[in-house]
Amino acid sequence: MSFYLALKEMWRLRGRYLLFSMVIALITSLVLFIAALAGGLANANRQFIDKLDADILIYQANVDLQPTSSRLGRSKLSDVRRIEGVAAVGPLGISTATVVFEDGRSPIDISMVGVDPGAPGDPPLLEGPGLLIKRNNDVVIDEGLASRANLRVGSTIILKTIQGTKEEFYKMSVVGITDSRQYFFQPSVFMPLTTWEKVRPQGAGESASSEIVFNLMAVQLQDQSQYDLVAQRLASRVDGIEVTDKSTAILALPGYTAQQSTLNTQQAFTLLIGVLVLGGFFQIQTLQKVAQIGVLKAIGSPSLTVASAIMLQIILVTIIGVGIGSMGTLLMALALPGNIPILFAGPTVLSAIALLLLIGPIGGLVSIRLAIRIDPLIAIGLSS
Amino acid sequence: MGDLSLTTALKTAEVTKIYGKDNAAVLAVDQVSIEVKRGEFVGLVGPSGSGKTSMLAMLAALLSPTSGSIFIGDVELGKMDEKDRTMFRREKIGFTFQSNNLVPYLTALENVELMLRLNKALDPLGKARARELLVRLGLESKLNNLPNQLSGGQQQRVAIARALVHNPEVVLADEPTASLDTERAFQVVETFSNLIHEQNRAGIMVTHDLRMTKYVDKVIQMVDGKVMRMLSDQAQIDMLARKGSFEAAEEQLSLTPFRFTVAGSQPELG
Numbered sequence: 001m002s003f004y005l006a007l008k009e010m011w012r013l014r015g016r017y018l019l020f021s022m023v024i025a026l027i028t029s030l031v032l033f034i035a036a037l038a039g040g041l042a043n044a045n046r047q048f049i050d051k052l053d054a055d056i057l058i059y060q061a062n063v064d065l066q067p068t069s070s071r072l073g074r075s076k077l078s079d080v081r082r083i084e085g086v087a088a089v090g091p092l093g094i095s096t097a098t099v100v101f102e103d104g105r106s107p108i109d110i111s112m113v114g115v116d117p118g119a120p121g122d123p124p125l126l127e128g129p130g131l132l133i134k135r136n137n138d139v140v141i142d143e144g145l146a147s148r149a150n151l152r153v154g155s156t157i158i159l160k161t162i163q164g165t166k167e168e169f170y171k172m173s174v175v176g177i178t179d180s181r182q183y184f185f186q187p188s189v190f191m192p193l194t195t196w197e198k199v200r201p202q203g204a205g206e207s208a209s210s211e212i213v214f215n216l217m218a219v220q221l222q223d224q225s226q227y228d229l230v231a232q233r234l235a236s237r238v239d240g241i242e243v244t245d246k247s248t249a250i251l252a253l254p255g256y257t258a259q260q261s262t263l264n265t266q267q268a269f270t271l272l273i274g275v276l277v278l279g280g281f282f283q284i285q286t287l288q289k290v291a292q293i294g295v296l297k298a299i300g301s302p303s304l305t306v307a308s309a310i311m312l313q314i315i316l317v318t319i320i321g322v323g324i325g326s327m328g329t330l331l332m333a334l335a336l337p338g339n340i341p342i343l344f345a346g347p348t349v350l351s352a353i354a355l356l357l358l359i360g361p362i363g364g365l366v367s368i369r370l371a372i373r374i375d376p377l378i379a380i381g382l383s384s
Numbered sequence: 385m386g387d388l389s390l391t392t393a394l395k396t397a398e399v400t401k402i403y404g405k406d407n408a409a410v411l412a413v414d415q416v417s418i419e420v421k422r423g424e425f426v427g428l429v430g431p432s433g434s435g436k437t438s439m440l441a442m443l444a445a446l447l448s449p450t451s452g453s454i455f456i457g458d459v460e461l462g463k464m465d466e467k468d469r470t471m472f473r474r475e476k477i478g479f480t481f482q483s484n485n486l487v488p489y490l491t492a493l494e495n496v497e498l499m500l501r502l503n504k505a506l507d508p509l510g511k512a513r514a515r516e517l518l519v520r521l522g523l524e525s526k527l528n529n530l531p532n533q534l535s536g537g538q539q540q541r542v543a544i545a546r547a548l549v550h551n552p553e554v555v556l557a558d559e560p561t562a563s564l565d566t567e568r569a570f571q572v573v574e575t576f577s578n579l580i581h582e583q584n585r586a587g588i589m590v591t592h593d594l595r596m597t598k599y600v601d602k603v604i605q606m607v608d609g610k611v612m613r614m615l616s617d618q619a620q621i622d623m624l625a626r627k628g629s630f631e632a633a634e635e636q637l638s639l640t641p642f643r644f645t646v647a648g649s650q651p652e653l654g
Contacts, residue, residue, distance in 0.1 A: 004501065005487075008494070011489075013489060291483075292487060295481060295486075295487070298444070298446060298479055298481070299474060299498075299499065300472075300473040300474020300475070300477070300502055300503075301470075303470075377447065379446075379479075379484070380481060380558045381437065381558075382446075
């Protein structure tokens with residue numbers, strides 16, 4: 001009976017209910033776009049660390065897990081390598097540089113990463129032979145840069161860095177392409193640590209020390225389940241380091257947490273607005289139907305039937321709206337240019353959709369309460 | 385008018401309804417005892433505030449009496465809980481209202497079938513009956529029209545079909561002619577009366593328009609919550625309907641050899 005009433009009404013007043021659904025569709029688009037934007041921004045910030053083939057990251061102690069503040073030397077690398085449970089360790093030098101083009105194309109800022117070829121941190125290749133320790137002007141670029149700058153294996157790129165007060169240019173040859181590994185919203189260029197040490201920006205007074213200094217160490221474990229044990233060993237046996245896992249490292253990325261919480265708050269508010277808007281809609285709709293509901297009850301429809309019909313309508317309208325909104329958003333996303341950082345990650349989208357499906361029924365609770373309370377006496381003008 | 389079966393369909397004994405409590409108490413219905421037989425069409429008349437709508441609400445199991453008893457068939461309404469009363473309404477009562485009678489998003493036929501759906505009796509027989517009633521009421525070409533595509537009179541006739549389709553014990557009509565012009569009002573009441581008699585139902589029509597009593601078998605006049613008069617003589621009823629008010633009919637009626645039946649305790653009447 002509830003189904004019958006709900007569906008008949010929706011069909012006969014389909015214009016009105018479609019309008020409700022469209023409002024939900026718009027809210028859905030907004031929520032999904034914010035989620036995708038949050039995902040895209042997060043990804044652009046964390047992708048490099050996410051994809052690192054490491055179980056443990058090591059920072060210099062007391063630098064609040066800030067990669068650029070952290071300074072570690074080669075000697076620490078051997079200390080770490082000796083710890084029982086460590087399978088492999090690789091240095092990571094991270095700085096920024098700019099790829100410039102002789103043909104006048106606009107320069108592209110990149111994250112420049114120094115690694116030991118073959119050690120953790122050296123990225124897996126989509127194509128090309130990759131880095132070799134002795135080839136000092138070789139680089140592996142990520143596919144984001146490759147597609148933006150139209151580069152392939154065998155291409156030459158010019159890296160510009162500032163050393164002292166002078167701009168220095170280095171001609172490098174691309175020996176490999178890896179998948180997208182953005183760090184701090186910039187595509188990455190990988191090179192041997194010794195090369196990185198020469199190319200990286202340096203202050204005027206910075207003199208070459210006897211030991212190469214890099215920022216982080218990427219550690220692979222023999223057995224991942226022994227994370228706690230090995231981390232503890234590292235912390236107690238190697239001086240001046242801080243040991244963490246990738247997810248903690250990501251949260252400590254500059255601006256990462258603040259940015260995500262801003263976007264999450266926006267999303268929560270959009271959902272809240274959705275609840276209020278829909279609640280208002282259905283409340284007005286039910287208020288308009290008071291007399292009609294009174295008659296339905298007077299001729300013997302139980303309150304439960306009337307209330308379930310309304311709830312069914314709310315659920316259907318919400319499902320249709322969320323469906324239209326999701327499809328529309330995904331289609332729009334396909335049409336968007338690739339440089340907008342949006343990412344539709346399955347779990348994020350699904351949880352956003354689940355939340356969106358809840359806003360209708362939650363918003364509708366007030367009108368359900370109203371519908372239940374309508375006195376059938378209203379049908380004969382005797383409402384008490 | 386027509387042959388009346390002698391079975392009592394509805395009987396009230398000293399029904400009283402008081403709204404509010406203590407100082408704010410309002411006596412709406414005062415010890416009303418009436419009886420309606422199957423096949424009998426009764427006009428419940430009176431000015432506004434006379435208690436006729438409260439009486440109707442109690443007969444429809446929408447409102448519980450403060451005291452007294454109401455029997456429909458052999459079921460006493462006062463002893464029912466809310467759930468039972470809802471079920472009772474959909475099974476045993478047929479209802480037409482003054483306005484907003486029909487569900488606006490259902491067609492004429494669907495509105496009539498709604499009663500059968502509610503009673504889980506929408507079988508081929510029920511469907512045929514719904515259609516038949518609408519055809520009988522002259523709505524053959526309007527079966528699939530929505531209420532907003534029907535005139536006020538047509539809507540009332542659909543409501544009448546809905547009130548009868550499930551074979552209720554009692555059919556109640558609350559001011560069925562309020563929104564109709566005189567000609568249509570007479571047509572609607574006449575049709576209603578015919579169907580009540582044909583189908584041997586007990587019908588009660590609340591109206592303030594005494595001209596509409598032309599088609600009833602009995603007139604019950606309520607004033608200040610009490611039954612003031614009961615008329616069951618057809619000549620008296622015809623006179624009342626022609627004159628349109630008790631005052632106008634009074635003089636003529638008093639000259640006739642018939643007399644009003646006065647119910648309730650005489651001294652209390654104001």
